[in-house]
Amino acid sequence: REVVRKFRDAGIPLDAVCLDIDYMQDYEDFTVDETKFPDMKQLAEDLKAEGVHLVPIIDAGVKVQKGYSVYEEGTEHNYFCAKKDGSAYTAGVWPGRSHFPDFLNPDVRSWFGAKYGNLTSLGIEGFWNDMNEPAMFYSEESLAETFRKIKTFEGKNLDINSFFEFTSLAGSTFNRPDDYERFYDRAQMKDGSTALLRHDYVHNIYGAHMTRAAGEGLRKLSPDKRMLLYSRASCIGAHRYGGIWTGDNTSWWGHLKQEVQMMSALNMCGFLYCGADIGGFGADTSRDLVLRWTEFGVFTPLMRNHSAWNTRRQEFYQYDHIEDFRSVMNLRYALIPFIYSEFVKSALTGSMYFRPLSFDYQSDERARRVEDELLLGESLLIAPVYEQNAVGRYVYLPEDMIQVTWADGKAVQQNVVRGDHYVNVPLNAVVFFVKHGRLVPLCAPALSSDKLDTTNFTFLGDGESYDLYEDDGYTRDVKLGGNIRKLTK
Amino acid sequence: REVVRKFRDAGIPLDAVCLDIDYMQDYEDFTVDETKFPDMKQLAEDLKAEGVHLVPIIDAGVKVQKGYSVYEEGTEHNYFCAKKDGSAYTAGVWPGRSHFPDFLNPDVRSWFGAKYGNLTSLGIEGFWNDMNEPAMFYSEESLAETFRKIKTFEGKNLDINSFFEFTSLAGSTFNRPDDYERFYDRAQMKDGSTALLRHDYVHNIYGAHMTRAAGEGLRKLSPDKRMLLYSRASCIGAHRYGGIWTGDNTSWWGHLKQEVQMMSALNMCGFLYCGADIGGFGADTSRDLVLRWTEFGVFTPLMRNHSAWNTRRQEFYQYDHIEDFRSVMNLRYALIPFIYSEFVKSALTGSMYFRPLSFDYQSDERARRVEDELLLGESLLIAPVYEQNAVGRYVYLPEDMIQVTWADGKAVQQNVVRGDHYVNVPLNAVVFFVKHGRLVPLCAPALSSDKLDTTNFTFLGDGESYDLYEDDGYTRDVKLGGNIRKLTK
Numbered sequence: 001r002e003v004v005r006k007f008r009d010a011g012i013p014l015d016a017v018c019l020d021i022d023y024m025q026d027y028e029d030f031t032v033d034e035t036k037f038p039d040m041k042q043l044a045e046d047l048k049a050e051g052v053h054l055v056p057i058i059d060a061g062v063k064v065q066k067g068y069s070v071y072e073e074g075t076e077h078n079y080f081c082a083k084k085d086g087s088a089y090t091a092g093v094w095p096g097r098s099h100f101p102d103f104l105n106p107d108v109r110s111w112f113g114a115k116y117g118n119l120t121s122l123g124i125e126g127f128w129n130d131m132n133e134p135a136m137f138y139s140e141e142s143l144a145e146t147f148r149k150i151k152t153f154e155g156k157n158l159d160i161n162s163f164f165e166f167t168s169l170a171g172s173t174f175n176r177p178d179d180y181e182r183f184y185d186r187a188q189m190k191d192g193s194t195a196l197l198r199h200d201y202v203h204n205i206y207g208a209h210m211t212r213a214a215g216e217g218l219r220k221l222s223p224d225k226r227m228l229l230y231s232r233a234s235c236i237g238a239h240r241y242g243g244i245w246t247g248d249n250t251s252w253w254g255h256l257k258q259e260v261q262m263m264s265a266l267n268m269c270g271f272l273y274c275g276a277d278i279g280g281f282g283a284d285t286s287r288d289l290v291l292r293w294t295e296f297g298v299f300t301p302l303m304r305n306h307s308a309w310n311t312r313r314q315e316f317y318q319y320d321h322i323e324d325f326r327s328v329m330n331l332r333y334a335l336i337p338f339i340y341s342e343f344v345k346s347a348l349t350g351s352m353y354f355r356p357l358s359f360d361y362q363s364d365e366r367a368r369r370v371e372d373e374l375l376l377g378e379s380l381l382i383a384p385v386y387e388q389n390a391v392g393r394y395v396y397l398p399e400d401m402i403q404v405t406w407a408d409g410k411a412v413q414q415n416v417v418r419g420d421h422y423v424n425v426p427l428n429a430v431v432f433f434v435k436h437g438r439l440v441p442l443c444a445p446a447l448s449s450d451k452l453d454t455t456n457f458t459f460l461g462d463g464e465s466y467d468l469y470e471d472d473g474y475t476r477d478v479k480l481g482g483n484i485r486k487l488t489k
Numbered sequence: 490r491e492v493v494r495k496f497r498d499a500g501i502p503l504d505a506v507c508l509d510i511d512y513m514q515d516y517e518d519f520t521v522d523e524t525k526f527p528d529m530k531q532l533a534e535d536l537k538a539e540g541v542h543l544v545p546i547i548d549a550g551v552k553v554q555k556g557y558s559v560y561e562e563g564t565e566h567n568y569f570c571a572k573k574d575g576s577a578y579t580a581g582v583w584p585g586r587s588h589f590p591d592f593l594n595p596d597v598r599s600w601f602g603a604k605y606g607n608l609t610s611l612g613i614e615g616f617w618n619d620m621n622e623p624a625m626f627y628s629e630e631s632l633a634e635t636f637r638k639i640k641t642f643e644g645k646n647l648d649i650n651s652f653f654e655f656t657s658l659a660g661s662t663f664n665r666p667d668d669y670e671r672f673y674d675r676a677q678m679k680d681g682s683t684a685l686l687r688h689d690y691v692h693n694i695y696g697a698h699m700t701r702a703a704g705e706g707l708r709k710l711s712p713d714k715r716m717l718l719y720s721r722a723s724c725i726g727a728h729r730y731g732g733i734w735t736g737d738n739t740s741w742w743g744h745l746k747q748e749v750q751m752m753s754a755l756n757m758c759g760f761l762y763c764g765a766d767i768g769g770f771g772a773d774t775s776r777d778l779v780l781r782w783t784e785f786g787v788f789t790p791l792m793r794n795h796s797a798w799n800t801r802r803q804e805f806y807q808y809d810h811i812e813d814f815r816s817v818m819n820l821r822y823a824l825i826p827f828i829y830s831e832f833v834k835s836a837l838t839g840s841m842y843f844r845p846l847s848f849d850y851q852s853d854e855r856a857r858r859v860e861d862e863l864l865l866g867e868s869l870l871i872a873p874v875y876e877q878n879a880v881g882r883y884v885y886l887p888e889d890m891i892q893v894t895w896a897d898g899k900a901v902q903q904n905v906v907r908g909d910h911y912v913n914v915p916l917n918a919v920v921f922f923v924k925h926g927r928l929v930p931l932c933a934p935a936l937s938s939d940k941l942d943t944t945n946f947t948f949l950g951d952g953e954s955y956d957l958y959e960d961d962g963y964t965r966d967v968k969l970g971g972n973i974r975k976l977t978k
Contacts, residue, residue, distance in 0.1 A: 096652070
């Protein structure tokens with residue numbers, strides 16, 4: 001509530017608050033810590049009245065804990081990945097010793113997917129799935145081996161060889177290939193039969209099947225209303241169940257640049273719904289990095305600011321000159337009808353929301369080399385600033401375009417010609433480019449997307465009209481026919 | 490010998506081979522492993538006949554080893570940094586348990602500096618000092634504490650809190666602030682008295698005083714002939730004893746960019762003699778990174794290719810299309826008389842060899858923001874490519890200049906105007922810029938610098954003449970007067 005209040009006080013739009021693992025009781029999936037959240041249902045309802053949705057995390061690992069229903073049920077029905085001898089496999093994740101649900105098995109998916117109902121019944125409408133590679137801090141086997149090895153170094157003269165063997169031991173239990181060879185999935189095969197597959201052979205689809213469990217479960221729980229769902233691990237094809245975010249990045253300028261580059265790669269893989277932890281997850285961030293990253297995040301379908309618990313806080317309201325963040329977020333909200341429309345059109349026509357320049361300008365040798373600009377939908381080219389202290393950047397335009405400079409809540413347009421330009425981009429400005437002949441609608445910003453007024457638009461660009469896709473944001477019946485409104489200047 | 494032979498076979502110039510810690514017997518300073526080097530003196534002599542010098546490493550830490558003369562002498566005379574109770578302080582470095590010579594004390598410096606004679610007597614003329622922060626893998630105290638703590642985690646359910654406490658333990662003994670508080674230096678004060686200073690108060694000058702010990706020692710050992718000396722740790726003012734290299738970088742493109750930026754910072758600190766481990770020290774490098782880095786290294790006074798022992802080998806002759814490396818190295822050797830001249834002029838006039846554009850073009854707002862180009866001496870601007878797969882880069886020129894593109898052993902010149910340019914730089918090319926009105930002499934390349942023919946020059950640029958500083962490369966009497974030769978087209 002405090003976070004929401006501070007956003008509201010700052011006049012910065014907000015639609016969702018993500019809940020990380022601390023909302024759970026002892027890191028047990030599908031539980032709520034009732035000390036911290038004595039009435040989650042009421043909280044969800046109150047916030048929704050303000051246009052804000054809670055989005056809790058669900059981890060792949062189920063805590064080994066007598067009396068915890070998910071653990072007990074999973075054990076009773078043999079729903080967990082098992083060792084060769086059939087006993088459930090134990091690995092360490094957030095709660096310590098945990099089991100991994102066997103998501104490649106349809107019975108397990110049904111069971112786990114239905115568990116999301118524990119939270120949807122409290123009014124929750126969105127989830128993020130995490131740790132579902134599955135990440136493993138250690139296995140019982142690797143941890144025991146590590147302690148045993150550590151002891152052999154005690155009292156010795158640790159020199160160039162032995163010291164580095166010693167220091168590498170503690171970290172050596174993370175995600176070990178030999179640990180992934182120790183357990184098995186009872187996967188359903190194409191012909192409907194079940195086969196025991198060693199996990200390392202199916203590792204790359206495990207996370208996707210957790211998301212499938214959630215996606216299928218949420219469809220059953222809520223057949224008429226879409227739910228938000230995105231995952232850390234996934235695989236080509238799993239975009240039908242949920243999007244992804246780019247995982248635990250770091251508060252580095254280099255990672256901001258990488259995120260720009262990843263967007264078109266993820267779109268190629270079908271993940272149109274994607275985005276990064278704005279400001280960076282690990283390590284301490286800085287105001288300018290959060291601001292520049294937000295200026296890029298304006299254009300990503302998934303836009304969230306997120307960081308690790310032991311790093312400097314980075315909600316927008318933590319910073320001086322909050323009007324800079326407000327201005328950038330107002331651009332996001334002004335663009336939401338357009339962005340949503342471009343996103344749905346891309347999804348329904350099987351095209352990409354973000355594309356590298358090379359896809360549209362194949363015969364342009366210069367364009368083919370540009371990796372730090374993106375085409376967005378049918379009308380825009382974006383060129384985010386990803387270097388600290390920069391007051392601009394070089395931009396290559398593959399055709400004449402209209403440059404839009406958004407600052408202080410206002411857009412200024414100017415014509416620019418094809419070719420190389422050094423473009424001024426003050427720290428608080430967003431610069432992007434509109435193709436000639438296109439029209440981009442902006443609505444008036446609001447504090448949450450449900451309050452956007454889509455009856456009045458202003459326009460960027462010199463086109464004549466724009467075909468806006470619209471729906472209620474909840475329908476599962478997403479189609480272009482009947483949902484297009486032609487906007488004209 | 491194999492390395493030298495392969496360079497010679499490849500026709501790539503080479504002047505020096507650095508010897509890392511493995512040349513020593515059991516990592517003991519001033520010793521030579523006689524199994525690997527049965528006759529170091531003969532080897533040094535043979536290689537010198539080919540124009541190649543051996544440059545061995547010297548570490549700050551002295552191995553605790555009964556019978557090892559440096560250890561025995563240091564112990565006898567109390568030459569090592571000591572704990573409060575007066576006993577020598579023990580820390581772990583390459584040989585395992587070691588003591589740190591108390592370089593802030595002049596007696597210790599004289600003693601340690603004279604030890605370099607063990608190697609100069611074998612014909613060695615250059616050294617690099619390492620680990621002289623001093624780096625510390627562990628102290629006896631911190632290591633014991635670590636083992637004790639590790640045991641408390643055994644058998645527990647390691648969860649989010651305890652697991653990360655556990656994994657951070659092994660690495661926790663590196664360069665710990667509390668370890669640097671455990672020992673003392675008997676420093677000589679301004680008034681000549683000796684004071685016992687806790688090490689953490691003088692930590693930042695410790696490495697510089699090791700280099701001082703070496704520099705003063707080498708001057709005594711070789712009063713008429715300069716020796717090569719550079720160090721990892723140093724401090725402002727210590728450039729009078731030796732240069733520095735930028736330490737253990739990593740084979741990352743981002744580090745290549747950082748090295749470009751560091752050059753002007755180091756020059757501001759007086760370290761005109763500086764350079765990076767080309768190709769990157771830690772992690773595996775790639776051909777294109779080594780080549781791009783070498784194209785930058787052409788211009789750094791210290792130019793060496795170096796990597797860690799457990800990484801992919803990266804001598805130029807390891808790669809395909811060796812002619813690309815040969816061409817770039819030939820540019821280096823063609824430029825050596827000019828580079829040496831610009832370097833000495835900068836040193837003797839108290840100016841900087843590398844400067845940021847902002848120093849020379851203070852009223853040019855664009856120039857002041859450029860961090861990835863460097864001015865070199867009085868005539869050049871360099872703009873290295875530091876991005877993978879790039880076939881060029883953006884360059885801002887603060888004035889009209891002449892662009893030089895060096896490829897396949899030949900220079901092509903063209904006029905370019907002030908402003909922003911996207912400049913094509915093929916992977917095997919070096920591009921740099923010459924100011925109008927300046928002349929840059931190139932000699933014919935040779936396989937080592939002693940074989941360069943400086944009687945015939947070709948020229949870059951449109952100037953009328955160049956004042957070339959020359960000496961024999963050995964004299965300690967470096968002065969401009971009497972050593973300038975005017976070269977004209």
